[in-house]
Amino acid sequence: MKLNSAVVLASAMLTVTPTMSARGSAQTELQTKLVKISKDFMDDWKAGKSAALADILTQDFIYASPQGAVSRQTALNVVSHCQLSSYSFERVEMRQLSADAAVLIYKLNQDLTCFGKKEPAATINSDTFVRRGGKWKIVLTTQTTLSSG
Structure with a gap:
């Protein structure tokens, strides 16, 4: 018996769609969680909570910039x-x-002064996260300044 290719394709799509949807939902959930961690870092920094900052970073954390x-x-x-x-x-x-x-990866807009010097207002940042002991932490942050023009 010969199967209609449209029926086979429709059947395959119905089988794959829930998996793709679940994967998309898990990705969205993870992104929301990681954005919250990055924002918690910024909020703790703004509030001067150095112990909280340290807890968000791995022991082998590296910060890279120009x-x-x-x-x-x-x-x-x-x-x-x-x-x-x-x-x-x-x-x-x-x-x-x-x-x-x-x-x-995100564009960061900031009003930041370090050592009395105004820092660039716009950067592109990437935070690399690892899950260790069931907890997501930042292992690497890179920052590139955007041109003002």
Whole structure:
């Protein structure tokens, strides 16, 4: 008996759609969770909660910018000398690399002064997350300044 190709295709689509939908829902849920962690970091920074900041970062955290790469301890020290007045995220995207790793990419608008110097108002950031011991933490943050023109 010959099967109609349209019936086979429709049947395959019905079988695949719930899986794709569930995957999409899980991706959306993970992105929401990771955005919250990144925003918690910014909120804790703004509020001067250094212990909370440290808890969001892995012990082997690295921060990389056009000025170079620094360790977790150096990054936390620099943050303690900065005043974050406001921030917002735009164009947030996430890529899940594995069950325990994902990258969040976003435009960061900020009103930030470090060591008495005004920092760039707009950057593109990426936060790389790993899940260790069941908890998502940031292992790497990169930041690139956007041109003002």
